[in-house]
Amino acid sequence: METETITLEKPRLSPTITSLVDSTDAQLEERFFSSLAWSHSNESSNDFRSDFFTKPSLPMLKAIMTTSLGDGDMGEDETTNSFCRYIADLVGHDASILTLSGTMGNQVALRAALTVQPYEILTDYRAHIVNWEGGGASGVSGALIRQVVPSNGHHLTLADVKQHATLTDTYYDAPTRVISLENTLYGTIMPLSEMRAISKWARERDPPIHMHLDGARLWEAVAAGAFTLREAGECFDSMQLCFTKGLGAPIGSAVTGSTAFVRRANWARKHLGGSTRQSGVIAAPARAAVDYVFLSGKLAPAQDKARRAAALWLRLGGKLLRPAETNLVWLDLEGSGLALDEYNDAARRFDLKVGEPVHGRLAFHYQITDAAFARLCEFFRAVLPPRGGGRGGLGVVDVRSGGVANGVAVNGYS
Structure with a gap:
């Protein structure tokens, strides 16, 4: 009995697939990465609406791909822990923690600084914590906000702070427990001399008044040559630094301060639902943003x-x-x-x-x-x-x- 021979036709490959089959590993990798949205910034190249419209870049994606995947909520992720030590050292503070956004960072810091009611936060009337954070300082911390109009039209001075701070503590008062400054504020820079003067005065009060900095765009003031990160850090008990505004990271901010303060900030972050599991996917691109954008002079x-x-x-x-x-x-x-x-x-x-x-x-x-x-x-x-x-x-x-x-x-x- 004759058996029928069946000849199978070799499948026809598209030019794209044929090209990939014939490519080396290096060529494959290059083509893969070049096809991703992370490899270009076309959408942001003409976007003047805000500096948070920067696109995450390829070094940030590669940092995510090589990150550790420990549990950030339990404090077990190596990449996150290393990055937090790195950021704290940049500003001269003892410790730092990651938060999901600048708003969360500010609210975590204020909640950690404010312990026993009543209390008041003194800040510039234009501050982000007043106008752009959904009333968080009042809702989350139950704080009275003392909004001050700078007498010079530019930035708060020590004279402004002295005039408006509540230093009495009768049962009629909500004493000033936090002075929250912002640098840059609307793109303008508070001089280092003024930050130092306000800080010195605040720390000489009894009890000392906590100094917080909303430093979402502090990178810009440093890039302009106004002062260094450590010079700014010396003036504050806590700082919030944003990795998305201008630096292009996909997510995240940091809160810095003393070891004891950051321990309490960790509780406040948990309270707000800001603890994350595989936090390395946030820390790794944030580190790339600091290194490849800020420190490289972009x-x-x-x-x-x-x-x-x-x-x-x-x-x-x-x-x-x-x-x-x-x-x-x-x-x-x-x-x-x-x-x-x-x-x-x-x-x-x-x-x-x-x-x-x-x-x-x-x-x-x-x-x-x-x-x-x-x-x-x-x-x-x-x-x-x-x-x-x-x-x-x-x-x-x-x-x-x-x-x-x-x-x-x-x-x-x-």
């Missing part, structure tokens, strides 16, 4: 773009709401004769992302490209035709002395 070029943009806006006759000292430029649209819709529509024509969450604010980050910056300058020229060559606008504060230079610092920028 913030300074973005600040230079901000200064040049502010100077051009002023030269074209526009006005600013605040001086451009770091990476944020605040355009006074109404004072510059522009309607909001007109401004936003024109920006879209130049392929620029502006607007929400804060209209009129331009945030410069390290992923803003030269091409997007050039379009921004053309956009300025389109919406602000020359009006007699006047500069207008605000003076620029010398962050090292706290003085005002009356616009001189804009010279030389285009």
Whole structure:
């Protein structure tokens, strides 16, 4: 009996699959990583809405891929523990813990600092903890918030603090137990001399007043040369540092302080549901963000773009709401004769992302490209035709002395 021979046809492979089969391991790895969203920053390259629109980068993904996977809630993750020691050392504090966001970091720190009611938090009326954290300080800690308007229009001074702090402790009072400063605040820098003066005074009270810093954008002040991380750290009992604003990490902030304070902060974080299991996936990309963005000097070029943009806006006759000292430029649209819709529509024509969450604010980050910056300058020229060559606008504060230079610092920028 004859048997029928069946010939199987070799499957036809697509050009893509054939290419992959013939590739070396190194080529495969390169093609794999280059196809991922982590490998480019196209979406953020023209996004001036905020510096939290930075995209996580490939070094951050690779850090996640090689991280340890211990239990962060139990304090057993090697990557997290190493990173927390690293951050604490950067600012000169004893210890630190990870939180999921800057808002959580501030609320954890305030809750840890406030122990026995009644108590009051003294802060700038523009502070993030007042305007952008859902009333957390009142809801989570039950604190009275003493909002102070800086007498110099720029930053709180020791005189402001002395005038508004509640130092009596009768049953009518909610004594000031925390002074919460923010640096940078709306992109402007509180001078080191003022932070030191307020800190010295607060620590001399009986009992001492806890000094907290919302340092979500502290990196920008350091990049501007105002002071070092450790110089700032000396002034505060606790600090919150954000790894997403400007640094591009996908998630996370840190709270730093003494060992005893961080132990209590750990309880407050647990209270808010902020403890995580495999916390290395947060710590690893955050470490990459600090190393590859902040320590490598990528913030300074973005600040230079901000200064040049502010100077051009002023030269074209526009006005600013605040001086451009770091990476944020605040355009006074109404004072510059522009309607909001007109401004936003024109920006879209130049392929620029502006607007929400804060209209009129331009945030410069390290992923803003030269091409997007050039379009921004053309956009300025389109919406602000020359009006007699006047500069207008605000003076620029010398962050090292706290003085005002009356616009001189804009010279030389285009």
